[in-house]
Amino acid sequence: MKHHAVYVELDVNQPTTEQIEGVREYLDQLGYSPAVGTSPAGRLDVQLSVPADDVYMATARGVVAAQQLAGAKAVTIESRDGDEYDAMQGFAQIPDLVSVAQAAEILQVSRQRVQQMIDAGQFVTARKVGNSTVLATNEVTGRVHNSTDTSPV
CATH class of the missing domain: 3.30.70.270 (Reverse transcriptase/Diguanylate cyclase domain)
Incomplete structure (x- = not known):
């Protein structure tokens, strides 16, 4: 409803x-x-x-x-x-978010690899929230469905 x-x-x-x-x-x-x-x-x-x-x-x-x-x-x-x-009213929809660790699990790579990808600008939705970094779930899962290369930079 x-x-x-x-x-x-x-x-x-x-x-x-x-x-x-x-x-x-x-x-x-x-x-x-x-x-x-x-x-x-x-x-x-x-x-x-x-x-x-x-x-x-x-x-x-x-x-x-x-x-x-x-x-x-x-x-x-x-x-x-x-x-x-x-x-x-101009209210932005907040997407579902995942942590770096959760993104690593989804992509089946290490947390360090996800951080490298973030640093290389491969995740446009990555944002710092306090001491943590979060990413839009759909961007991460889109990489799985599109078989985007996750090999080291």
């Missing part, structure tokens, strides 16, 4: 802090990770992350929950697939 971004603006003008907090707490209990506030038009504004099989079901769940709780009708509704929403 995927998460979908659902935005609902409700016909509640100038909501109080208590109303906003009450809506936020209730929707948080439902597991919708809400952001609740006041829209530029001065109405109650609810943004949710709703788990559902499709965007239609996510929209229905989000709108019903928000309307029932606030006791008001939706004025604006906007829904997007979660991945589309993240891309629209």
Whole structure:
């Protein structure tokens, strides 16, 4: 089940802090990770992350929950697939990562050989994270599937 971004603006003008907090707490209990506030038009504004099989079901769940709780009708509704929403917001997808030791195991070479390959620029995704180096799993496994030469530099 995927998460979908659902935005609902409700016909509640100038909501109080208590109303906003009450809506936020209730929707948080439902597991919708809400952001609740006041829209530029001065109405109650609810943004949710709703788990559902499709965007239609996510929209229905989000709108019903928000309307029932606030006791008001939706004025604006906007829904997007979660991945589309993240891309629209400029959030980068973080790939699955492996350590140098894990890459060595996948490639059936030594850790030192993987480090040589990194130093030679053969892994474009290699990054230092603290004291460790990580690589994108798909780049490492792609070398196995493409039978790329892993012999010494």
